[in-house]
Amino acid sequence: MLKGKTIGFIGGGNMGEALVKGLLAGGISKKAILVAEPQSARRSYLIKSFGVNCLEENQEVIARSDVIFLAVKPQIANSVLKGTVIPKGADKLIISIMAGVKIETIESVLPKGARVIRVMPNTPALALQAASAIAAGTNATDEDVTLARDIFELVGKAWIVDEKLMDAVTGLSGSGPAYVLTFIEALSDAGVKNGLSREIATGLAAQTVFGTAKLYMETLLHPAVLRDKVTSPGGTTIAGLHILEKKGFNCAVIDAVDAATARSRELGQK
16 A cells, blocks of 8 residues: 555654664665654764655655654644645645644644544564554544554554543553563562572563563463463462562552553643
8 A cells, every 4th residue: 555655754763763664674665755854963864774865844755745754752743733734635644653642633733634643653663563553533544544554563563543542552552661671670680689690680581571472462362361371389470479469560550551641641631
């Protein structure tokens, strides 16, 4: 579906870079990718690293692109949206990855009938392992949603959700990498405490998290079923799980997601 289309990015930050990397890995020509990036050093980096066309002005990228990614920080969303001029009747798909910025807000500053899709990816996109949620705007077609999903599955896995669930997505998978990294750090600290070198402890912790996630994705068995497979009666694992339960591990994770979801709602109202 992307064949013959020009894909433009407003913003060449980390997430934009991850998507460019995924598009190129998926067979999209570097000549078909345009990036609008105000920082000259960042433009130079993207050109050198990926060979894509980088421009300073947003409007030129918008004019030349069929699919336009709004890949800027939400703090500057208003200024970027006000400067996004799309000719009435232009056949362009707008895909926003601006956290917390609602589809309604984007549609309100674009010509009537503009096709908008909102996506919440996460930072593992940099390793082509993102978890992304996709929500369709008022005028987006099924074909638009399919195209967006195809793009984001080049950098990981993607799910279709109602936009009202985007705050929950932000609290879970958007902020989730920070929770997982904190868990990896804690496992590593525990290994060091018990005599392992930092290098080995961190490697074991990271590979354990990665391997366990891969095991789940390949089997799709309920996490509790897989957990039981490693939990022997009277063994070491049940002793450790007892402490996690005693310390409220599950409740702490749920509370963290709840707090991040609530904060996402607050940011979306500003």
